[in-house]
Amino acid sequence: MKSHTVTVIQPNQKRQSLVAFPGQNLLSLFTEHGLVLPSPCGGKGICGKCKVKILGQTRTIPAEYRLACQVRVSGDLAVELPDAEEKARIMMDSDHTVSLDPLITERLITLPAPTVGDQTSDVERVEQALGLPGCINPELFPALPAILRTSGYTLSAVLSGDEVLTLQTVHQDQLAASEQHLYGVALDLGTTTMVGYLLDLTTGQQLSTYAALNPQRLHGADVISRVDYTVEHENGLTELSQLVRAEINKMIAYFSRHDPTLPQSIYQMAIVGNTIMLHLLAGLEVENIAVAPFIPVVTRDFECKAAEVGIKINPQGRITILPMISGFVGADTVAAILASNLAEQAETSLLLDIGTNGEIAIGNQERILTCSAAAGPAFEGTNIRAGMGGIAGAINQVWINAELNYTTIGDQAARGICGSGVVSLTAQLLKAGLMESSGRLKSPDELGDDFPLKLKQRLCQFDGKSALLVAAQAEGATEDLYFTQQDIRETQLAKAAIAAGVRILLKEMGITAAEVKTLYLAGGFGNYIDPHEAVQIGLLPKELEERVVPIGNGAGTGAKMVLLSRKCLQKSRQIQAKTTYLELSTRSDFQTLFVDSLEFR
């Protein structure tokens, strides 16, 4: 088989030549050779983190910058990678850094051997050396005598804070080598997708990512139908728990595919997600969250032993569930707030995480208010006829001038429209005059004679209702993609819910939009959205157009920060403590603002 050479250029590093087989994915080629690029989306072309500079390829590629995960090697190639240092800052995505101080640490200790004059017991001998009386759990006592005596009193202790998780023999020849590596996994457990990150806790480096669909979706697409499933099926809760735990174990198996001993060295998982997903994971009932007064079993952070919940990392490893706010504002929002640094600033900022629900937070170092606006899944692509998630082939931006043009994620043939595409499309329809501010699509007759014909021709009837042909199969799309009047209504409801939520929070905080310092946008949607267009359709306040800071997967970043820094776990608790949840469903002012926000602009 013919092979290609990929020359890798990195700042301050020697050139490397890698051998690739034809058609090999560039990201996986790099990963195989230990060149780990950040890829939180798991190589799905979503997160944009694996961007590299292509310097030359036999077959000409127009774009100079490409996502490595979307490139298949079809000839010799030179690639410039970003600075390795820069890669290490992946978890500090937002505008602040985290100093490495993980809860999980290893201590190598060599003890004086006991004598008749020093009859200190095995347990206390180790505890004294660690300077932590009482740090060894009785479960570990039985194995200790042999560990001490086979190693000549040199051993390794892995600790979670001040508590010993494992004690292991260390042989003198190993002692010379540097300490072993300890690993942690951060997991953002979403209703639809889950994204996991393998981190080296001794260096802080991210080593691998894993993205998968939440297998529970077979029993309901949204949180409420999952709750129903647990109520309607006798073992429903157990079933849903086991499904997600099994998927987590698949992730661990994936992380350890090159090294079957790796799971033994994974000592912590930090998990975020919405409150219902975290309850289902922990095997806690969710039915009281679904009905008023919407009470979760727990919202504070808690820790289980991996063995107790059947997660196949080190059996003594800890599963840390981050703090949640309420039944409908979860640990993902707390983690995003943590990642945004909003809670550390004197000035007040807003944070928006738009998914099925729009979780919104406003606040500063003093206090935070949150709410969950039942936005519906329009911005996730669901509920929209041609909607899809933000993956390769999704239309993510639209331009309407004399003709309608668009881009897709990964430059692939258009397969559907993702959330940022919906925002862009709506804004462009409005700007071009194809749609009234009420949301009504105009008919070709209503448009003036000098209106571009190509646009007029896109207006049509679909299933008896007005619609717009966004992409035609004839022009390269995988099928004809329509954006219907019904889709516009869904979009309208979603954006009104979010806009009203923002207005309620501003009101409760007693400030105006102009006084908001930053608008943090979490999630892939936040990365792709055009703030100007979001303002144009009234999704975001006009005053904040220039103050938008996308923070990527804030939830995942927050989970990683907690893995890497015990201070961040502390901060996540402080965030929970200073956050007040506002229940919108029972507020009449929310209904009024919601109706008021339905119009585009």
Next chain:
Amino acid sequence: MKSHTVTVIQPNQKRQSLVAFPGQNLLSLFTEHGLVLPSPCGGKGICGKCKVKILGQTRTIPAEYRLACQVRVSGDLAVELPDAEEKARIMMDSDHTVSLDPLITERLITLPAPTVGDQTSDVERVEQALGLPGCINPELFPALPAILRTSGYTLSAVLSGDEVLTLQTVHQDQLAASEQHLYGVALDLGTTTMVGYLLDLTTGQQLSTYAALNPQRLHGADVISRVDYTVEHENGLTELSQLVRAEINKMIAYFSRHDPTLPQSIYQMAIVGNTIMLHLLAGLEVENIAVAPFIPVVTRDFECKAAEVGIKINPQGRITILPMISGFVGADTVAAILASNLAEQAETSLLLDIGTNGEIAIGNQERILTCSAAAGPAFEGTNIRAGMGGIAGAINQVWINAELNYTTIGDQAARGICGSGVVSLTAQLLKAGLMESSGRLKSPDELGDDFPLKLKQRLCQFDGKSALLVAAQAEGATEDLYFTQQDIRETQLAKAAIAAGVRILLKEMGITAAEVKTLYLAGGFGNYIDPHEAVQIGLLPKELEERVVPIGNGAGTGAKMVLLSRKCLQKSRQIQAKTTYLELSTRSDFQTLFVDSLEFR
């Protein structure tokens, strides 16, 4: 069947009339009617705690005071019991009291029901009411929603310190009644016997006792043969653990024989014993204790969950192992020091707990020194031809004048000689001139003509060696009981080891015997021994004859104190911390003092 009437008279109480069947044991009659007398020895006639005043019986009984456990009802009878208040002070046997402040407590809480305006989670709602954030273990989360909602938000929390062990529904009608009772079990786990006490942790009252032989004795009478058993048999350690755990479960079953739900209400066991017994109980290897440098796996106190070690109290209940000092000075000694109050006093005192080993402690509130003198089991009755434990039928005191007289425990026919009997016999032989101070028994020829004939006749040859007939079958003993030259040698070795240990400790403490404030004697042996005779044979220093304070089962008392008072657990840790163990086996000055102490006086 004919029955008898037992009239019970108690200070400040109404007279009670109990119906007894002929031959019924008086102690068990009382227990059946809820009149619980202290009986740490389990009705074996050893501890002397169930003493009552017999006011009249059809069949005349010479002694007015009798041990209830030794009385069989054979006619109508009036009995005066000690003050109930006095009974409650059983656990404060020594000269100080313990205020009730157990680690295990119950809190009844009624919570405000959640509302849309107060969406606090179930877990945090309870933790806030208890004022203890984080006090509920995730294991308890799954059951909590139902507990809260079936009880109308009223529930009972049983805590161990600041940690919730169980949460239970409380119905409004139960709420009116007083709080439920919580129970604890104190256990003194000896090599030969184990004695357990059931305590009501809400009142401090002792409700029942249980004494049994340690079933491990089938695999070795002393600690070293138990150690050998674990080394020589592949599953020896597991076997020995399971044997003693099964016996503990028999004790729990005995305590709950009238109320099968009782074990659910037992939330703590405080266990003391020698270091090897506690290791075997916990399933920890003991082989390193048996060989130099004699290293135990652990000596600090530790706690296991009952379910984890298979002890059938409440599964969430805690098994607390009290702190130990070294491989040969165990938690029983720490508990006895605690019971004696030695560690709280400015002046220096001695404590002696004589069993197979003589554990000796000297100290004050500043520091404590301990050692273990390998005394051999002479004072436990083993190794002595006619020896036996201090139970009914044992000769416990001897007088030699013109003839030899003795008393037995429980006034029963003599079956053997117990430890205090051995001390008494040796002292009397010496005083009467039947034995030289070297320990040699004289022959009848060496005694003058005017020496009482009846005594001379008791001297004989037994198995070709000199011996003394202590009790003859013809005179009412169950068989002829001899005290041989060999028995005297064993006694000599035992008392020399203890006397030398005491001298070493005095020397290390830098004081003389005259400067010792009190000599606490722990154990049944300490209760029965005549201090004057112990001084005469050189077992105890002459200066301390008038300063002997018997503290009964100090180990059991200390364990009970820990159950009743968290301050006492703290004190037991302080005792461990300020105690230094002296290894006698390697000291040449011990050998010298030992030889020097062999002579009787």
